[in-house]
Amino acid sequence: MSWLDRILLFDIFTGLKITGRHWWRKKDTVPYPEARREPSDRFRGMFKLDEERCIKCTLCAIECPINIIYIDWHNEKNPEGKAEKVLDRFDLDLKRCMFCGLCEDACPTNPKSIWLKTKSYELGAYERNEELYLDIVKLTEWDVRKGVAIPPAPGEPVADKEEKKP
Amino acid sequence: MNEALLYNVVIPSVKAVVAVLVVATVAGILTLIERRVLARLQVRQGPNRVGWNGVLQWVADVVKLIFKEDVVPAGAEQGIHFLAPLLVMMPALTVYAFIPWGPETTWNVPGLGAIRTGLYGTDVNVGLLLLVAITSIGVYGIILGGWASNSKYALMGGLRSAAQLISYEVPMGFALVAAILMSKSLSLVGIVEAQRDAGLWFIFPGVVAFFLYFVSGVAETNRIPFDLPEAESELVAGFHTEYSGFRWAVFFLSEYANMITISAVATTLFFGGWLRPFPNVGWLSFLDLVPPLVWFLLKVSVFLFVYIWFRGTFPRYRFDQLMALGWKVLIPISIGNVLLVALAALWGLPGLKVLSAVLWVALVAGFLVVRKVETPRRTVLAAGVAR
Amino acid sequence: MSDERAGTAASVPDSGEPMLGLREMELNFGPQHPSTHGVLRLVLKVDGERIVSARPDIGYLHRGTEKLFETETYPMVIPHTDRMDYVAAATNNHAYCLAVEKLLGLEVPKKAQYIRVLLDELQRISSHLLWLATAAIDLGAITPFFYTFREREVILDLFEDYCGARLTLNCMRIGGLLEELPPGWVERVRAFTEVFDKNIDEYEDLLTENRIWKQRTIGIGILTGAQCIEWGVTGPPLRGAGVKWDIRRAIPYECYPELDFEIPVYPNADTYDRYLVRVAELRQSRRIVLQCCDWLLKNPEGEIRGKTPRVIKPVAGDVYAAVEAPKGELGFYLVSNGSNKPYRLRVRPPSFINLQALPEMAKGHLVADLVAIIGTIDIVLGEVDR
Numbered sequence: 037m038s039w040l041d042r043i044l045l046f047d048i049f050t051g052l053k054i055t056g057r058h059w060w061r062k063k064d065t066v067p068y069p070e071a072r073r074e075p076s077d078r079f080r081g082m083f084k085l086d087e088e089r090c091i092k093c094t095l096c097a098i099e100c101p102i103n104i105i106y107i108d109w110h111n112e113k114n115p116e117g118k119a120e121k122v123l124d125r126f127d128l129d130l131k132r133c134m135f136c137g138l139c140e141d142a143c144p145t146n147p148k149s150i151w152l153k154t155k156s157y158e159l160g161a162y163e164r165n166e167e168l169y170l171d172i173v174k175l176t177e178w179d180v181r182k183g184v185a186i187p188p189a190p191g192e193p194v195a196d197k198e199e200k201k202p
Numbered sequence: 203m204n205e206a207l208l209y210n211v212v213i214p215s216v217k218a219v220v221a222v223l224v225v226a227t228v229a230g231i232l233t234l235i236e237r238r239v240l241a242r243l244q245v246r247q248g249p250n251r252v253g254w255n256g257v258l259q260w261v262a263d264v265v266k267l268i269f270k271e272d273v274v275p276a277g278a279e280q281g282i283h284f285l286a287p288l289l290v291m292m293p294a295l296t297v298y299a300f301i302p303w304g305p306e307t308t309w310n311v312p313g314l315g316a317i318r319t320g321l322y323g324t325d326v327n328v329g330l331l332l333l334v335a336i337t338s339i340g341v342y343g344i345i346l347g348g349w350a351s352n353s354k355y356a357l358m359g360g361l362r363s364a365a366q367l368i369s370y371e372v373p374m375g376f377a378l379v380a381a382i383l384m385s386k387s388l389s390l391v392g393i394v395e396a397q398r399d400a401g402l403w404f405i406f407p408g409v410v411a412f413f414l415y416f417v418s419g420v421a422e423t424n425r426i427p428f429d430l431p432e433a434e435s436e437l438v439a440g441f442h443t444e445y446s447g448f449r450w451a452v453f454f455l456s457e458y459a460n461m462i463t464i465s466a467v468a469t470t471l472f473f474g475g476w477l478r479p480f481p482n483v484g485w486l487s488f489l490d491l492v493p494p495l496v497w498f499l500l501k502v503s504v505f506l507f508v509y510i511w512f513r514g515t516f517p518r519y520r521f522d523q524l525m526a527l528g529w530k531v532l533i534p535i536s537i538g539n540v541l542l543v544a545l546a547a548l549w550g551l552p553g554l555k556v557l558s559a560v561l562w563v564a565l566v567a568g569f570l571v572v573r574k575v576e577t578p579r580r581t582v583l584a585a586g587v588a589r
Numbered sequence: 590m591s592d593e594r595a596g597t598a599a600s601v602p603d604s605g606e607p608m609l610g611l612r613e614m615e616l617n618f619g620p621q622h623p624s625t626h627g628v629l630r631l632v633l634k635v636d637g638e639r640i641v642s643a644r645p646d647i648g649y650l651h652r653g654t655e656k657l658f659e660t661e662t663y664p665m666v667i668p669h670t671d672r673m674d675y676v677a678a679a680t681n682n683h684a685y686c687l688a689v690e691k692l693l694g695l696e697v698p699k700k701a702q703y704i705r706v707l708l709d710e711l712q713r714i715s716s717h718l719l720w721l722a723t724a725a726i727d728l729g730a731i732t733p734f735f736y737t738f739r740e741r742e743v744i745l746d747l748f749e750d751y752c753g754a755r756l757t758l759n760c761m762r763i764g765g766l767l768e769e770l771p772p773g774w775v776e777r778v779r780a781f782t783e784v785f786d787k788n789i790d791e792y793e794d795l796l797t798e799n800r801i802w803k804q805r806t807i808g809i810g811i812l813t814g815a816q817c818i819e820w821g822v823t824g825p826p827l828r829g830a831g832v833k834w835d836i837r838r839a840i841p842y843e844c845y846p847e848l849d850f851e852i853p854v855y856p857n858a859d860t861y862d863r864y865l866v867r868v869a870e871l872r873q874s875r876r877i878v879l880q881c882c883d884w885l886l887k888n889p890e891g892e893i894r895g896k897t898p899r900v901i902k903p904v905a906g907d908v909y910a911a912v913e914a915p916k917g918e919l920g921f922y923l924v925s926n927g928s929n930k931p932y933r934l935r936v937r938p939p940s941f942i943n944l945q946a947l948p949e950m951a952k953g954h955l956v957a958d959l960v961a962i963i964g965t966i967d968i969v970l971g972e973v974d975r
Contacts, residue, residue, distance in 0.1 A: 044568050047798045048516075054794045055243045055515045055732055064245040064739045076746070078753035078771065101665040136668030136759045141767075153753065244735035354616055358638065358956070426729055427801055435624035435727045436957050517801045518729025520957045521638060 077187070080135045080152040082159055083128055084186060085175035090149040092121040096139035104129040105139060128175060130159070131168035140190075147189040154179070154186040208314070217323050221298040229458035234260040236510050243514040264451065272447035279350035286347030287445070287452035293339040294456040294463065299323035300332065301466050302391050304476045304495040321476075321495060322391065329390040330378055333467065334371070337422070340456065341367040344431060347453070348441035359440025362521055363431035367422060369528040374418035376536035380411035380543040381471040384554060390467075394475035400551055401482030405472040406558035407546060409565070410539045412472040414532055416505075419464035421528070423457060425509055427516040428524060435518075465505035466498075473501050613641050616956070620649050624727045624960045627970030629944075633959070640959060643951040645944055650974040658934040663689055663763060663901040666931065671757035673938065674972040676719050679705075679712035679748075680914040682761040685934075687842060688910035688921040689763045690895075692903040700891030701765040702844040707778065707881040708751070708760060709912070710874040714785075715744040716915035717867045717874075721792060724864070724964035728805050733795055740788050743781050750774055763901055765894030770885070779882040782875050789871050797868070806861035810950040810962035813858050820946040824917025824939050825870065826966060829863035831856040836913035850877050860965040867967075902929050916940050916967050940972040 066073060075081065097105040108125040140151045156179075161167035170178075179186045234249065234256070241248025250256040274283055304321030311317055326332055341364060348360020382388060384404050385396035397403055405412050421428035424440075432440030442453045469475060476494035480486050519527065546553035616633040619625035628649035634641040654673060658666050670685045671678040683705055690697060697705070718741045722734040745755040750771055752760035760767055796802045812822065814830040827834055835852045837845045853869030855862035905927040911920035917939025926932040943966045950962050 044565075047800050051515045051795050051799055052511060054791055055511065058243050058245055058736075061245050063242075063247055064735070064742070065247050067247055067250060076750040076753070076771075078751070078768070079749055080753040099665065101661055101668050134668055134672070134757065135754065136671075136757070137753060138665065138668065138759075240731075244732050245739060246735055354614065429729070430957075435729065435960050438623060514732045515795070516730060517725065517796075517799065517805055518957075519801055520805055520955060522955065523804050 075155045075157060077155075078153060079155055079157070080137045080140075082154045082156040082178065083130070083133075083150060083152055083170065083175055084154050084179070084189070085126060085172065086147075086149050086189065087123060087126075087172065087176055089145050089147065090123065090126075091145060092123060093144060095142040095144060096150050099138045099142035101136065101138060102132055102134065104132045123172060126172045126175065128170040129168075130170050131164045149189075150175075151189045153190055156186060208317075209319075213317070213319055214323065218299065221323060222295055225295060225298050225459050225462065226455060228462060229455050230260040230264055232458045232461070232506065233263065233454070235506075236513075239507065239510045240514050243511070267451040268448050270447040272449060273444075275352050275444045277352040278444065279352070282346050282350035283444075284449075286343045286350060287449045287456075289343030289346065290340050290456040291343075291452050291459075293336045294459040296336050297333055297463050300326045300329045300390060301463065302394060302470060302475060303466075303498055304493075305394075320391065325389055325391045327392075328388045330382060330388045330393070333390075333463075334375060334378065337460070337463065338367070338371060340460070343456075344441050347445065348431075351441075351444035353444045355437045355439075356441050356443045359431045359437045359443065362437075363424065363441055365521075366424075366428065366430060366524060366528075369525055370418040370421040370428075370532075373414050373528065373532035373536040374422065376533070376540050377411040377415035377418065378471070379540050380408055380536075381415075383540070383543050383547045384408060386547075390470050390475075393471055394477060397474045398477055398481045400554065401480070402551075402554060402558070403472065403474040403477075403479075406562065407554040408472055408543065409558075409561050410535065411543065412468065414536045414539065415471070416464075416468055416508075417532065418528075419468065420509065420512065421524070423460045423464055423509075425457075425461065426513040427519050429518060430521055430524060461506060461509055462502065465502045465509070468505055469498060469501040618643075618956075618959070625963060626723060626968055629963070629968065629970055629973070631947075631959070631963075633956070635956060638955045638957070640951050640954055640956065643948045643959065645947055647941075647944070647970070647973050650970045652975065654975040655934060655936060658931055660930065662929045663903075663931065666934065667761065667763075668757065668759045671759055672971060673936065673975055674716075674914065674916065674919070674940065674969045675756060676969055677712045677716040677915045678756060678758040679708040679760060680912055680919060682758065683709055684910060684912040684914070684919045684921050686761045686763050687912060688908055688923045689901065689903065691910050692906060692908045692923060692925055693763070693898075693901065695764045695895050695897065697765055697843070697895050698892040699844065700885070700888060701893045701895070703881050703884050703888075704766055704770065704893065705761060706843050706845065706848070707878060707885070708748075708758075710877045710881070711744050711747065711778070712758075713874045713915045714871055714878070715741045717871050718744075720867060720915075720964075720967045721864075724961075724967075725796065727960045727964040728802065730796065730802070733792055736788070736791060736795075740785065747774070747778055747781065750777075762894060762897070764897030765892070769893055775882050775885045778878065779886075782878045782882065785875050786872070789868065789875075793868060796864070803861060805958075805961055806864060806965075807857075807859055809860040809954060809958050810965055811858050812946055812950050816946070816949065817858075820949070821942045822917070822946050824914070824943065824967075825863050825866045826943055826946075827917070828852065828854050829866045830858035836911055836918055840911065842910075842912060848877050848880050850874075850880075860961050863965050900929060902927065911937065914939055916969070916972070917943060936975060938972040938975065940966075940968040940970075941975075944968050944973055 092107065092109045094107045097103070097107050106125060106127040106129075107123070109121045109123050111119045112122045114120045135152065137152055140148055140153075143149050143151070159168075237259070238248040238256070248256065249259040252258040252262045274280065300323055302320065302322035302325070306318060306320040309317045309319065344363040344367075345360045348356040348358075348363065351357070381393060381404055384407060385393040387393050387396055393404075424431050430440075431437075432442065437443070442450055445453060474481060476498040478486065478489040478492065478494075478497055542557065546557040549556075613634045613636050616635050618631035618633050620628040620630040625631070630646040630649065632644045632646055634643075652672075654669055657669060661669070666685060667682055670681040673681055689695075718737040722737040722741075725731075725733040748758055748760070749755045751774060752758050752767055754760075812820075812826060812830060814827070814832040816822075817827045817830050817832060823834065831854055833852055833854045836842070837850075838852055850873045853866050853873060855865050855869075903925045905925055907922065907924040909920055909922045911918050913919075918937065919939055920937035922933075922935040922937065923931055924933040924935075947962065947966065950966075951959050954962065
């Protein structure tokens with residue numbers, strides 16, 4: 037820094053210029069509830085379960101690093117007389133979930149039976165033990181109750197997708 | 203009505219009430235403005251929930267602070283802890299008794315006839331001296347508040363504040379002396395009138411004094427880059443760490459009232475108070491259509507904006523560096539400046555004009571030269587370059 | 590705070606001490622202090638504002654992660670590594686995956702290597718931006734925070750597009766990566782990186798030459814190169830002390846030998862030089878990202894996961910693998926007993942080791958400088974306490 041610099045406070049004015057310039061810049065934040073940003077397609081958010089597709093293999097519960105998926109099932113004879121696994125319990129303790137997505141990775145069905153790519157991130161609740169503990173009903177029907185349209189599961193056939201679009 | 207009663211009791215009382223209410227309200231609104239302006243400088247939204255676009259945010263803040271629990275820490279000196287915010291607030295509001303917002307005007311009040319009075323509480327003939335005296339009382343509140351809180355952080359904040367405020371009184375005083383020398387008056391109204399008579403805002407011959415005054419003013423009001431007494435990242439909240447609720451609000455209000463004071467005094471001393479630009483140039487007289495009060499408020503708001511702009515731009519000085527800046531840089535410059543201005547003032551108005559010309563030519567030339575020989579601002583151009 | 594009045598004359602007991610009672614005051618700095626970057630607690634002995642000694646008290650964020658590792662199978666460890674240095678999850682994933690791959694003798698496909706490096710460097714940029722933001726706030730400059738976060742947000746959006754999370758990425762898998770790149774992603778990374786240089790200029794205009802910033806940082810928190818080596822300090826503090834040591838060049842991993850970049854080194858070992866190192870690293874990381882983008886655009890085909898066995902059961906043995914994380918050398922020492930879970934997984938966290946040098950750096954400085962010093966070593970308490 038030369039002595040002229042020191043007297044004329046050039047560095048000070050440069051700083052003021054930079055911040056002053058931002059007066060006219062576009063704001064970078066959005067007023068949240070009115071304007072919201074769409075999560076990307078791969079965003080890991082709220083869970084969704086498709087009971088029909090689920091083969092009750094419990095791989096998701098095994099792969100879960102913190103063991104928050106609880107699955108119970110029993111065998112039942114279906115009308116054709118074949119033995120079939122029926123879910124008694126598929127509980128997910130959302131309040132402890134860290135959204136790593138390993139359960140979705142582990143799911144062997146195609147399309148996935150349990151997946152997180154639902155583009156929903158507003159999971160706040162006033163009570164954590166009841167509201168953030170998801171049973172089968174909550175896992176499969178939360179979108180119906182809340183009225184949000186969620187994208188199809190990863191790997192769902194294209195025809196299926198087109199059907200859902202309108 | 204009895205004329206003496208009217209002029210000595212009624213009008214001053216009305217003015218006092220109006221001044222306090224206006225300043226308190228403006229200080230409240232200023233918090234909102236500061237947040238919005240900062241938000242804009244920082245490319246974000248700022249408070250926009252309460253009222254239309256957040257205009258009522260400050261009301262919500264005040265209401266919240268009034269109803270908030272008033273916590274007094276265990277082991278605090280109850281009495282002094284209670285007294286400190288008042289000690290800070292009272293001088294901050296008292297100075298508005300003699301800060302002139304506009305010239306003497308005639309008001310037609312129904313039932314009372316024409317009343318001739320100025321837009322100021324009173325014209326004290328040693329106004330500037332009184333101003334310095336009263337504002338210095340505020341530091342007691344800060345020290346005592348810091349000490350009485352029974353907290354180490356608050357204590358350190360209070361001590362920092364004491365040292366800082368006392369050091370910066372000196373250059374500020376010298377800057378004021380320069381203004382007094384130019385106007386040959388201690389009355390704030392007299393100083394504005396001197397600028398009108400000279401046809402010259404004192405910023406021209408007094409640019410150095412103005413700079414010194416403003417820097418010391420920023421330091422006096424504990425604002426970035428001199429906000430050490432309340433440095434958030436170091437001392438949590440400095441002297442008001444242990445204050446909450448309305449007592450904290452009083453500290454806050456005083457800080458903003460002080461900001462307005464400093465801006466108003468800078469306007470009065472160096473920017474012609476309520477005068478329009480170039481008050482003696484005839485062809486600019488259409489500017490008189492704008493009332494003097496508006497001119498004054500415009501100038502004050504520019505300074506307040508600069509305050510906020512500073513806050514949005516600079517890092518904070520360290521304690522010892524701040525003292526070094528005050529004692530080793532500002533005080534010598536201010537003494538030299540007083541000598542320079544005194545010499546010019548001895549010559550009279552032509553002297554002031556010559557001084558203005560010299561100073562501004564030097565400034566502009568300096569900027570041009572620096573721009574030409576400007577070294578690269580960014581040292582990190584290539585990797586591994588030694589400093 | 591029981592001895593609140595300690596240090597003031599009134600509180601000094603009559604114990605034969607001098608009447609003025611000038612003695613050191615104990616100051617509790619944190620864990621709820623605004624600038625301790627989380628839950629660090631420092632017990633300071635101060636003489637007025639001058640620090641006589643500083644003792645870091647850590648453990649407020651201890652979650653037993655290393656013990657937890659032993660109860661999880663190898664793939665299940667990855668999400669937990671995210672949560673150590675939570676502002677640089679990709680490098681954590683990377684270091685762990687490297688360790689397991691080394692033990693398994695797995696070859697990672699070239700394309701996966703480039704994507705990993707790309708993610709690492711984006712993560713380094715985002716971590717350094719966060720550091721710049723918080724370090725500036727510590728010294729009172731609030732605005733750089735918002736400018737750096739604006740750019741960091743873009744990077745986090747890119748991460749979200751790639752792996753679905755913004756912070757705890759969980760983006761790497763043993764032997765490669767989680768997912769194929771989404772279409773158009775590389776182009777977007779490139780577009781961001783190309784304009785990013787201008788943003789760095791902006792931060793520098795605000796800080797590099799600013800007299801207050803220089804006064805606050807030059808000569809503060811000196812830790813010489815020799816001291817750094819004694820304490821095991823790595824990363825920008827080491828390179829800011831004139832020692833040219835960077836795992837990316839010293840013990841190369843992945844495709845770093847094929848990339849053209851420099852290791853910024855500054856000699857003065859103070860806070861200002863560490864700042865300069867980090868800003869220079871922002872520019873170098875940007876260069877690396879551009880090169881990775883170009884390579885990926887030229888070679889869009891290729892495997893992203895090597896021949897990873899379905900169940901990972903490495904042979905018994907131990908291995909150490911390290912990467913250059915934004916904060917320094919991040920190493921994983923892995924001991925396997927042949928089962929599908931690690932027998933022991935020890936982390937060498939750069940934050941923890943760099944933090945140990947804090948008392949050395951803080952001695953004799955003012956409380957205000959302490960804030961600058963905590964800022965300059967760039968700690969993340971999640972990694973310190975684990």
